[in-house]
Amino acid sequence: MELEVNMSNSKTKKIFFISECLLNQNIRAYGVGNMKGSGSVADIVDLLKINDIGFSVVPCPEIPYEGLKRFACGKSHYNNEKYRAICSDLAGQFIERYKLYIDDNYKIGGFICVNGSPSCACDYCYDGEDGHTKCMEPGVFVEEIQKKLKKENLSLNFIGVRIKELDSVLEKIKNSISKL
Numbered sequence: 001m002e003l004e005v006n007m008s009n010s011k012t013k014k015i016f017f018i019s020e021c022l023l024n025q026n027i028r029a030y031g032v033g034n035m036k037g038s039g040s041v042a043d044i045v046d047l048l049k050i051n052d053i054g055f056s057v058v059p060c061p062e063i064p065y066e067g068l069k070r071f072a073c074g075k076s077h078y079n080n081e082k083y084r085a086i087c088s089d090l091a092g093q094f095i096e097r098y099k100l101y102i103d104d105n106y107k108i109g110g111f112i113c114v115n116g117s118p119s120c121a122c123d124y125c126y127d128g129e130d131g132h133t134k135c136m137e138p139g140v141f142v143e144e145i146q147k148k149l150k151k152e153n154l155s156l157n158f159i160g161v162r163i164k165e166l167d168s169v170l171e172k173i174k175n176s177i178s179k180l
């Protein structure tokens, strides 16, 4: 039996990459509270949903390194060869997916990631002995993604979520949506 392929479609082909824990806060490290509510961060999910935008989930890189039973740490804890290799591998998969989207004319609003995270921050993370010293640099995973983007001559809009800055984060997302 022949399958009918529907190429005309209701697909908007508009997507954002999004860090896994924004859709499932349960996976955040022990000692780190939920950002907002439980389950997913509804304000972000709802905003994308009402605009018919799809999610492309970026898997949590810390889980393959330490599992779910891990404790909150600063960037130094993750800044090592073994963890960078895991992040580099995931970053490679991320870039491959990104290129597939581009090749199929998707419109990509950016990567909604998590500021403050030693892995998934784009603007600032935390480090120091107490893990509470702010440092104005990306997390390890985002650094590995940025290296690969540069190598491939690709650019990507990073939007870092910090729940205290939720209003401005939502504005940034809206602004990116308006350009799709």
Ligand code: SF4
Pocket: 019, 020, 021, 022, 027, 028, 029, 059, 060, 061, 062, 063, 114, 117, 119, 120
């Ligand atoms: S490593 Fe990234 S995806 Fe995993 S919990 Fe931290 S911020 Fe979320």
